[in-house]
Amino acid sequence: MKDPADLDLTIVDGYVDEPAHFGVPPYISTYPRFAAGAAVDAGVDPDAITYHTIDELRDEKSKYRDVIEADLFVYVGGMTVPGNYVGGTPAEPDEVKELAWAADGTSVMGGPVRFGVGEANEGGTETKRQNLDYDFLAMADIEAAVYDLVHGGLEGFEDRYRDNDELDRWARKGAFVIEQHPDHPDYLICELETSRGCPYRCSFCTEPMYGDPSFRSPASVVGEVDGLADHGARHFRLGRQADILAYGGDGEAPNPEALEALYAGVHDAVPNLGTLHLDNMNPVTITEYPERSREGIRIIAEYNTPGDTAAFGLESADPVVQEENNLLVTAEECLEAVRIVNEEGGWRPGEEPGSGPSVDPNADRLPKLLPGINLVHGLAGERAETFEHNKQFLRDVYEAGLMVRRINIRQVMAFEGTEMADTGASIAEDHKKRFKKYKREVREEIDNPMLKRVAPPGTILPNVYLEYHKDGKTFGRQLGTYALLVGLPGERELGRTVDVVVTDHGFRSVSGVPYPLDINSASMNELRALPGIGKQRAGNIVVDRPYDSPADTGDDLDLSRFCTALAPERPQ
Numbered sequence: 412m413k414d415p416a417d418l419d420l421t422i423v424d425g426y427v428d429e430p431a432h433f434g435v436p437p438y439i440s441t442y443p444r445f446a447a448g449a450a451v452d453a454g455v456d457p458d459a460i461t462y463h464t465i466d467e468l469r470d471e472k473s474k475y476r477d478v479i480e481a482d483l484f485v486y487v488g489g490m491t492v493p494g495n496y497v498g499g500t501p502a503e504p505d506e507v508k509e510l511a512w513a514a515d516g517t518s519v520m521g522g523p524v525r526f527g528v529g530e531a532n533e534g535g536t537e538t539k540r541q542n543l544d545y546d547f548l549a550m551a552d553i554e555a556a557v558y559d560l561v562h563g564g565l566e567g568f569e570d571r572y573r574d575n576d577e578l579d580r581w582a583r584k585g586a587f588v589i590e591q592h593p594d595h596p597d598y599l600i601c602e603l604e605t606s607r608g609c610p611y612r613c614s615f616c617t618e619p620m621y622g623d624p625s626f627r628s629p630a631s632v633v634g635e636v637d638g639l640a641d642h643g644a645r646h647f648r649l650g651r652q653a654d655i656l657a658y659g660g661d662g663e664a665p666n667p668e669a670l671e672a673l674y675a676g677v678h679d680a681v682p683n684l685g686t687l688h689l690d691n692m693n694p695v696t697i698t699e700y701p702e703r704s705r706e707g708i709r710i711i712a713e714y715n716t717p718g719d720t721a722a723f724g725l726e727s728a729d730p731v732v733q734e735e736n737n738l739l740v741t742a743e744e745c746l747e748a749v750r751i752v753n754e755e756g757g758w759r760p761g762e763e764p765g766s767g768p769s770v771d772p773n774a775d776r777l778p779k780l781l782p783g784i785n786l787v788h789g790l791a792g793e794r795a796e797t798f799e800h801n802k803q804f805l806r807d808v809y810e811a812g813l814m815v816r817r818i819n820i821r822q823v824m825a826f827e828g829t830e831m832a833d834t835g836a837s838i839a840e841d842h843k844k845r846f847k848k849y850k851r852e853v854r855e856e857i858d859n860p861m862l863k864r865v866a867p868p869g870t871i872l873p874n875v876y877l878e879y880h881k882d883g884k885t886f887g888r889q890l891g892t893y894a895l896l897v898g899l900p901g902e903r904e905l906g907r908t909v910d911v912v913v914t915d916h917g918f919r920s921v922s923g924v925p926y927p928l929d930i931n932s933a934s935m936n937e938l939r940a941l942p943g944i945g946k947q948r949a950g951n952i953v954v955d956r957p958y959d960s961p962a963d964t965g966d967d968l969d970l971s972r973f974c975t976a977l978a979p980e981r982p983q
Contacts (some may be wrong), residue, residue, distance in 0.1 A: 413482065415561050415565070417456030419500050421461045421481035422446055423586070424512060425467065425502030429523050431609075431653045432725075433602055435892060436464065436932070437594045440602050441651060442487040442522045445578070447556040448585025452577075453561035464592040465502040475513055483565060484514040484966060486545065487553055489523030492821070494613040497878060497888065498594075498860045504543060511544040520545045520551025528774075531755035554581055578604075580629050586638035596643035597908075598876050600686060604651030605632055605658050605673070611849070614616035624653065624662040628671060633676035636878035640681045646890045647677065650690035655721070656707045657696055665696060665703040666709055674714035685874075687714060688892040692721035692782070694748035696741045705755050706936025709765060711780060712756040718777040720816040720892040721752060727797060733775050735792035741982040742804045743876045749782050756780030764882050770815050770869045781816040783864065783893060784808075787848050789839025792875075798849040805857045817893045817919070818858060821849050827944075862916045868942050869972040870913040871926055877905050887911075896920035900936035912973050914940045927975040930964065931957040943968050 427434040434440025448461050461477045465488070466473050478484050488502050511518050525548060542548040549556035551570040555577070557570035574583070582604075590601055604692045606624040630718045636647060649655060655823025659669025677687060689711065697704040712718070727733055728742035740748070756973035769778055786801055810816060821840040839846070866872075875897050877887040885903040888894040897911050898920060912926035925936045930952065952964050957979045959971040 415664075416456055418450075418482045418561065419459050419461075419480065419516075420450050420454050420455055420483045420557075421477045421488065422464070422485045423463050423465060423478065424753070425465045425486060425507060425522075425524075426490075426496075427488060427522050427612050428490045428494055428501070429490045431607065432523070432651045433648075433690065435494075435496045435501060436466070436592075437598050437841065438498075438600050438648070438650075439589055439592055440487070440522075440604055441582075441604050442553060443578050444489045444588055445487055445552075445581045445586040446487060446521075446538075446557045446585065447582065447588040448581030449554040449558035449573075449577070449582065450843070451584045452562055452580050453466040453558045455561060457587055460588065462588045464499065464593060465506065466499050467593060468626055469500075473666070477573040478510055478513050478615075479515055480784050481514065481515045483557070483560065484510070484516055484518045485553065485557055486510055486520040486524075487522040488520075489526065491523045491526055494821070501502045506812065508543045508693075517547075517560070519547040519549060519553070519560060521556060521557055524548075525550050526895065557628075563715075567649075567873075569589030575627060575631065578627065579634065582631070582635040583638040586642050586644075589639060589644060590642050596645070598890065598906075599644065600646040600648055601639050602648055602650045603632060603636065605649055605655070606652045609757070612941075626659050626669075629659070629676050630673040632673060633680050636677050637680040642964070645681060645683055646686035647681070647684075648688045648690060648892055649673075650688075653691055653704070653732050654693035654696055656692055656700075656704055663696065663699070665700050665707045667706040668701060670707050670710045674710060678714055684716075686890045688716065688719045690720075692752070692894055693725065693740075694725065694745045694782075695721045697751050698740065698744040698750040701751060703836060705751060707851040708752055708780065712758070712764065713714060716891070717760055717779055717847065717889050718816075718889065718894065719780045720783045721756075721780060721818070722735050722783045722785055722892075723748065724785045725804070725965055726785060727790060727793075727801065728786075729792070729794075729800040731794065732790050732792045732797055735788045743808075744802065746804070746807055749784075749808055749813050749815065750811070752780065752782045757814055770812060770814065770864050773869065774867055775869050775871050776873045777866060777870060777872070778814065778816075781814050783817045783819060785821075787821060787823050788842065789836060791838070793842060794839050798845060802849065802853060802856075805853060809857060809861060809864075815861060815866060815915045817851060818861075820848060820853060859916060862919070862921065865896065866913050866916070866921055868913055868915070872911045872913065872923065874908040875911045875923075877903055879905065898922050899924060900940050901934060914942055914973065924973065926973070928973055929977045930961050930970065930974045931976055933980055941973055943972060 424443045427440050477684050497630045552573045554572045555571050556568050606626045608624045656665045660666035725745045726738050753768035757778045759769045759778050875887045877885050880902045911923040912928040913921045915922040924940050935949050954975045958976045960976050961974040
């Protein structure tokens with residue numbers, strides 16, 4: 412039996428996306444951090460633990476040596492919610508197999524991959540459970556498997572879930588691994604777990620497989636945040652829970668006192684806090700407990716950073732689909748929940764808290780907290796009318812003068828252990844053509860005008876991280892939940908942050924220019940991006956420079972929301 416102190420361990424992060432958990436860059440999920448902490452708790456030297464993302468291995472094949480030579484190789488990954496990703500590309504099944512084949516030591520895989528693997532990470536697909544040629548597949552907690560494997564001389568383990576005492580230790584002891592993430596420290600957001608599991612049983616969802624919610628204490632979460640901050644973390648998301656409003660309660664009713672302790676504690680632990688966002692909020696909680704929910708939402712909006720999004724799992728506005736899939740909230744109830752979040756969280760920095768929804772076309776900051784709407788297609792009972800029900804619900808939201816930060820439309824993935832396993836992907840496949848048409852209509856008719864309401868021209872987006880070039884433009888995002896994709900004219904240096912002011916809107920993205928834009932040095936493309944400026948006027952501005960003030964460019968055009976006028980440098 413090898414001494415744990417002599418073990419070399421390599422963790423490869425293939426990325427995760429679950430209903431209540433996210434770990435695609437710039438996010439790092441809990442799985443690799445907890446697995447690293449469990450190994451340290453079992454006696455492994457932290458200096459002998461190596462962490463790589465799947466993208467690192469794709470870009471630098473030499474890093475495969477860490478997989479090959481490890482005494483214990485741990486793979487974490489799995490997608491139970493399909494999405495489109497900018498910051499990283501989740502591992503495909505063939506890549507996961509290749510890692511197992513490369514490993515000379517003991518190999519174990521875990522995370523949501525245990526629920527099943529499809530031919531590709533996309534919606535409208537069926538999955539099946541596979542070990543993908545690993546020595547072990549952890550069918551419960553991968554971190555518990557790692558701890559028990561190390562203690563047992565790498566010979567095996569019994570599938571089990573960790574308890575909260577173990578979690579308290581492992582969460583803090585594994586914080587160091589974030590320093591090995593390629594996005595550390597400036598562009599990395601740490602997913603935080605407050606609970607897992609769900610008291611409700613929607614037909615397609617894997618979250619109930621974790622059981623009923625088991626909450627960590629505020630002290631436990633804050634202790635982990637404190638440890639992560641010691642290793643350079645400044646950005647956090649309370650994303651690992653089915654319903655943030657139910658935190659610290661019985662799994663259903665809100666507990667504002669626990670939310671206050673949690674959010675205030677995180678603030679105290681990270682004096683230089685950059686981002687504090689959340690993910691899931693169950694609209695049924697708001698409809699069942701409206702006043703306590705309002706109190707909880709007010710607390711969240713007090714402590715969070717702007718641009719936060721509370722994802723609502725409406726899933727379908729069709730009563731037939733709701734009935735057949737055990738969906739708990741009606742379209743009318745969800746509309747009321749949208750209204751309540753707008754009223755209590757939809758204000759902008761500088762405005763009176765609780766004064767939302769803030770739909771001022773002259774606003775210059777994103778709202779503090781808005782709902783997002785999740786819609787799933789391919790569910791049992793879906794029919795042609797389903798698509799019309801969903802569109803009508805979204806029209807009702809818009810016509811009521813309310814805001815949602817984003818609308819997520821996807822086709823279901825069918826996993827063993829859920830009711831959808833019986834239905835599979837057949838309904839999604841039958842409705843694929845209709846789904847594509849409907850999705851395009853929502854983007855055109857709802858997303859674009861809604862985005863103009865949420866982030867009107869002149870909205871300032873601080874610290875946009877520049878990620879990639881395309882078609883002569885540079886694209887980037889802020890850190891946070893469902894951050895806006897921003898396009899800027901020209902190819903700018905990547906890997907740095909700039910403040911941006913919004914100038915125009917797409918369906919799910921915005922265009923902008925650096926803020927404030929110097930009218931005396933701006934390029935033609937930057938000037939043409941400003942509202943009301945065409946090619947000819949941009950040319951005239953360039954010819955007539957320099958200006959003492961943006962107002963000097965013309966009486967009929969106020970560029971002061973976007974521009975400044977710096978004195979040109981004089982030759983020495």
